[in-house]
Amino acid sequence: MSEVKDITSRDVDFAKWYTDVVKKAGLVDYSSVKGSMIICPYGYAIWEEMQKQLDQKFKETGHENVQMPMFIPESLLNVEKEHVEGFAPEVAWVTYGGSEKLDERLCVRPTSEVLFCDYYKKIIKSYRDLPKLYNQWCTIVRWEKTTRPFLRSREILWQEGHTMHATEEEAINEALKMLHIYEDFQRNVLAIPVLVGKKTEKEKFAGAVASYSLEAMMYDGVALQNGTSHYFGQGFAKAFGIQYLDQDNKLKTPYQTSWGVTTRMIGALIMVHGDDRGLVLPPRIAPTKVVVIPIGDDEKVREATKKIASQLKDADITYLIDESNKTPGFKFAEAEVKGYPIRIEIGKRDLENNEITLVRRDILEKMKYPLENAVKEIPTLLENMQTDMYEKALTRRNSMIYEANTWEEFSDIAKNKPGFIKANWCGDEACENKVKDEFSMKSRCLIDDEEIDTPCVVCGKKAQYRLYFGKQY
């Protein structure tokens, strides 16, 4: 149990707790390549689950996967002005191929808008070619100075959808549709409550007309932007000269979107659900739903273990059996740090009563079930755990959203209470900057379904928007 005991308490040092958990749960390891991490088998298995479930949704909604080049020639990155200004400072430049200096340097893609546009210019000629609904699963590179596993890394695994449409309405609908696919996935699969809304001008993506984001609150009250969906209008299309011949025989410029989520979602899982014993995985995303721990070297225990394993297999519930020589206490602790949703303990004493013990990872309550029926109960236990985890996260999140109507109230909350602050805003970037400079809080996203009946929380002038402020990862 020594390994697990080494986890710092999350209320003592949240940052240390986080790195302890990612490391001890076997999600990530450090490499000797500065700024790059190794995604270990268990961490990668979680990512594969995410990929599988999201990819299915993308395909069901008509999207197709493609693979674009990994390199962007400097001249191509330079085509859209805002975009290059946003990304050029943080890209990795390839300048040599073998021993030859390249005529033009290439950056490793930090995102692939320009590559998709360059391709779309070639293949979109007629209204019949629209919409184009492409997605790509790949690794991108951003040359970050300080890095943290899953949250900020030089190499990021993600998916990026890039679509082209004949009308503005269709493109906006696409951006919102994908936003809601993300939202649904995060709520119902990751059990993470998310605030969903438009970003302010200051916070939007370099080159977008409108950016929508999913904002999750971590245990420490800090925001994690857990996915974005952008409406680009015709900005990139015009910069790249993408035009199609419409049914009315006129040349028109299409409307564009892009949307993406990354391995950051694993960071969110940890920081929303984890506890001092380690990871707690929502059943619908857990690669292994059940860990079976036989206790003691006993014939009856071995038989019961075999029986349970065969029932789990028949029920199509992913499981593993910990048959190592470690002590039961060590095995329990290890199962807890890994966050397997259900632990089954099979011990000699329980078996005398024809029982086994099941433990739900989130509440750690021991429940005894008859050997014969235990596996049948598991699907219900998993569903209950899934629902309870979401409710728990939602209650906590809601309890950490405050409302401020004056600068005094705002300052008081910002100084004393971790979490988000709901407030009204005049729309002036200077006010956004003041919040950032004084409290390191940024606007998270706009709220569009609440009344705006008090003035700007910063300057006191007439408010035009209502939004969430929060510190961010």
Next chain:
Amino acid sequence: MSEVKDITSRDVDFAKWYTDVVKKAGLVDYSSVKGSMIICPYGYAIWEEMQKQLDQKFKETGHENVQMPMFIPESLLNVEKEHVEGFAPEVAWVTYGGSEKLDERLCVRPTSEVLFCDYYKKIIKSYRDLPKLYNQWCTIVRWEKTTRPFLRSREILWQEGHTMHATEEEAINEALKMLHIYEDFQRNVLAIPVLVGKKTEKEKFAGAVASYSLEAMMYDGVALQNGTSHYFGQGFAKAFGIQYLDQDNKLKTPYQTSWGVTTRMIGALIMVHGDDRGLVLPPRIAPTKVVVIPIGDDEKVREATKKIASQLKDADITYLIDESNKTPGFKFAEAEVKGYPIRIEIGKRDLENNEITLVRRDILEKMKYPLENAVKEIPTLLENMQTDMYEKALTRRNSMIYEANTWEEFSDIAKNKPGFIKANWCGDEACENKVKDEFSMKSRCLIDDEEIDTPCVVCGKKAQYRLYFGKQY
């Protein structure tokens, strides 16, 4: 049909035929990034099928997926001498991060042996940590001067397995096990006959003790190395100082393997099975098994199309319906260039007899079936097509393997007959080089189950090996 008619005949210009097919079947497109290709939706869907099926086999045999960094610091690449000599001339070098020059340049991984070794050094401490059976799906970069879609590209999508074992025997068995998983997949899923064997010293991987390869013969008689599996011995492990404490309390060095296949396999599919009408996909790898083509704007045709679609869905057979406004002839040609295994034609005249027409892509024979029963026949048709395609490829391949006992015979075949030549060899690299210099043929792989009863085909000295020679892609 114009698009499809533009395919060059494969007997007129095989190279041109190949690029016509990859382009017109929608597998690949050219990008404005020199040397990099775009994998289009249909090409990527084939790769996803390959990934899915192989990944399942890897997992069934105990392998776990991980993700290593994409960059290798120059000093790390330099640790194993043979390896760096093999790869340094063809890597892409990152020298700047944003506007800052890097202290040490980083190459984009051309393969990840050194990254895995660097990590294994850290995590392998005890005999209990062995074996380590890791695999990675990723993109690698090799700075090729001349490129061809799927065959030779600057960016390659692949998987690379890297394993560590306590004993030499176990490591060799692993290398052979994975070789046979590839062989089985290529024979039974891709319907590609492969010669499987050890590479000569000259042709083996930089840093390996033994390399095994899968050698497929393309329609033009040229070899495509379609996957490799390497036994590394302790070379890398010693260079990296990887040691573990064994049960006898002694420090020991583990034994290593690596193995990989790439999107090259798509190139092999095209060049083994394709014909002058385009791609022909073996049913077991085809992402879409059936294309349904309704002919004419008719109520009965629409009804029958709906019925067939619903039956295909119920039978879990992937399909698509071509309801575009194009002519039937155009649709047939398009279905043929895409290589969908089965085409269903639903026409008014057939329906008067309560029949529809099915066409197998490989033999293009039209078969009429009663509307009610047609879908039931499809699984058998697909299986027969799969078997026939393998048999056809095998027969052709075998008819193009020749045997040479003297240099005169060898020269005559090499000059006049495309294909492989089976011959005996003394083991001297000079003889291998002579074959390469005179005929651009390399040794493909050793044959270990045939008698060696004639001298070296090149120098006439006593032969030690029997092997295949062939030109290669």
